[in-house]
Amino acid sequence: MSEDFILSDFLPYRLAVLSERMSRRLSVEYGRTHGLSVAEWRVLVHLQRCGQVSIRDIHTCVNLEKPRVSRAVARLEDIGLVRKIPGETDKRLVSISLSREGQEALHGILPKARDFELQLKQSVTSDDFARFSAVLERLHEALDADPEAPPRPSIDRQAAPKDRI
Amino acid sequence: MSEDFILSDFLPYRLAVLSERMSRRLSVEYGRTHGLSVAEWRVLVHLQRCGQVSIRDIHTCVNLEKPRVSRAVARLEDIGLVRKIPGETDKRLVSISLSREGQEALHGILPKARDFELQLKQSVTSDDFARFSAVLERLHEALDADPEAPPRPSIDRQAAPKDRI
DNA sequence: TTTAATTCGTTTCAAATGCAACGATGAGTC
DNA sequence: GACTCATCGTTGCATTTGAAACGAATTAAA
Numbered sequence: 001m002s003e004d005f006i007l008s009d010f011l012p013y014r015l016a017v018l019s020e021r022m023s024r025r026l027s028v029e030y031g032r033t034h035g036l037s038v039a040e041w042r043v044l045v046h047l048q049r050c051g052q053v054s055i056r057d058i059h060t061c062v063n064l065e066k067p068r069v070s071r072a073v074a075r076l077e078d079i080g081l082v083r084k085i086p087g088e089t090d091k092r093l094v095s096i097s098l099s100r101e102g103q104e105a106l107h108g109i110l111p112k113a114r115d116f117e118l119q120l121k122q123s124v125t126s127d128d129f130a131r132f133s134a135v136l137e138r139l140h141e142a143l144d145a146d147p148e149a150p151p152r153p154s155i156d157r158q159a160a161p162k163d164r165i
Numbered sequence: 166m167s168e169d170f171i172l173s174d175f176l177p178y179r180l181a182v183l184s185e186r187m188s189r190r191l192s193v194e195y196g197r198t199h200g201l202s203v204a205e206w207r208v209l210v211h212l213q214r215c216g217q218v219s220i221r222d223i224h225t226c227v228n229l230e231k232p233r234v235s236r237a238v239a240r241l242e243d244i245g246l247v248r249k250i251p252g253e254t255d256k257r258l259v260s261i262s263l264s265r266e267g268q269e270a271l272h273g274i275l276p277k278a279r280d281f282e283l284q285l286k287q288s289v290t291s292d293d294f295a296r297f298s299a300v301l302e303r304l305h306e307a308l309d310a311d312p313e314a315p316p317r318p319s320i321d322r323q324a325a326p327k328d329r330i
Numbered sequence: 331t332t333t334a335a336t337t338c339g340t341t342t343c344a345a346a347t348g349c350a351a352c353g354a355t356g357a358g359t360c
Numbered sequence: 361g362a363c364t365c366a367t368c369g370t371t372g373c374a375t376t377t378g379a380a381a382c383g384a385a386t387t388a389a390a
Contacts, residue, residue: 005275007210007227008321011282012187017228017318018301019184022177025314037376045172055339062172063182065378070340092338092385110170117176123307124300135289135297136183142288149190153182156173202346220369230348235370257355257368 022120029112034105039064039072041109044081044098046156048106052097054087063153081105187285194277199270204229204237206274209246209263211321213271217262219252228318246270 007013023038030036036044042062047053050061058069073096076082081102087093098106121129143149172178188203195201201209207227212218215226220238224231238261241247246267252258263271286294308314 003213003272003275005210005213005271005278006321007207007214008318010210010278011285012184012191013207014298014301015180015184016188018304019177019180020228021308021315021317022304023181025308025311026177028313042172042178045170045175048168048170049172056337062178063185066339067341067378068376071376074340087338090338090386094339106170107168110168113170113175119311120176120304120307123303128296128300131293131296132300133179135293136179138288138293139183139187139285142285143186143190146190146284148193150186152186153173156171221367231369232348232371233346236346239370252368255356255368259369 026113026116029116030109034109036109037072039068040076043069043072043076043096044102044106045110047082047096047098047102048110049156049158051158052095054093054096056093058096060154061156076102191278191281194281195274199274201274202237204233205241208234208237208241208261209267209271210275212247212261212263212267213275214321214323216323217260219258219261221258223261225319226321241267 027038027041030041042064043058046058046062050057053061055066055069055073058064058073059066062069064072073082073084073094077084079101081099083097083099085095087095124132140152144152192203192206195206207229208223211223211227215222218226220231220234223229223234223238227234229237238247238249238259242249244266246264248262248264250260252260289297305317309317
């Protein structure tokens with residue numbers, strides 16, 4: 001009976017294993033040196049790129065649940081890496097941005113993150129990596145077409161100077 | 166200043182997002198219909214392939230922390246999908262295996278899992294997928310060489326008939 | 331304007347998580 | 361055997377998690 005199902009050949013599992021391994025290795029960099037969690041790391045990086053944003057914006061851009069973002073931002077504010085000021089026009093919104101300390105923390109971490117990614121990328125040819133990326137995109141598209149699949153996070157666009165909160 | 170770091174281009178993040186999305190979609194199948202968690206799903210599949218195994222074996226094969234495996238197995242036993250009998254020779258070990266109900270549950274789920282994977286794979290050519298797999302392997306190897314990275318899970322080998330607990 | 335419906339961020343609460351420690355068993359050494 | 365050390369699975373416990381509910385603020389509809 002053709003019942004054999006090999007977990008280690010199963011695509012979702014394989015991706016999960018590699019991803020968890022990679023994330024855990026990366027978290028050593030920002031965790032041990034700065035005591036940051038994955039969520040906090042993502043928030044910082046997003047802010048570095050997008051400037052002044054709302055909780056909602058972070059939520060939709062970095063694939064984190066809203067409460068998780070809220071808590072991560074709260075903690076980052078406690079640590080002093082982030083500023084949180086009430087929205088001007090819309091008082092529901094909160095305007096979040098990097099503090100100088102936050103920028104400095106990122107300066108300390110980003111190079112290591114880059115190095116780590118580079119080390120990974122260098123294990124394959126750039127052509128292979130490009131094809132690899134294309135496959136990732138195709139897999140996303142396959143999920144996009146599946147009504148049961150959760151939505152794909154938005155692209156983290158640099159906010160246009162006038163488009164900021 | 167070349168400080169721009171684009172999260173959505175960052176390999177670990179990209180893998181995490183795709184993986185989370187895929188796992189979440191998949192969990193709809195076994196979660197909604199059978200009330201299973203990711204850990205429980207992995208345990209069942211591993212048992213289906215490897216027969217009679219210990220907690221330790223599951224732990225090293227399916228990339229789950231030991232307590233998580235222990236609890237997943239305990240719950241699966243409560244539900245009746247799994248048998249748990251004390252080890253014969255070594256009384257520390259526990260021999261875990263699928264019950265008939267567990268096998269039937271898998272019969273209900275595995276086809277859907279296969280379909281889902283097939284749907285994903287069909288979005289790229291088989292050649293592209295093979296290259297993709299090769300890159301995954303190379304990335305694992307890069308992590309293998311990194312002393313800070315967590316170990317890669319063991320391959321889930323079908324236990325030789327005589328090698329079982 | 332008043333009312334209803336939405337959106338934003340936070341909080342609540344129950345469940346999941348994972349590290350560390352534990353008791354129990356087994357293996358190695360003397 | 362007695363003693364130490366390692367391994368197995370479980371449990372304690374503090375933290376994290378996320379779905380749902382919430383109040384506040386805004387928008388849409390009546």
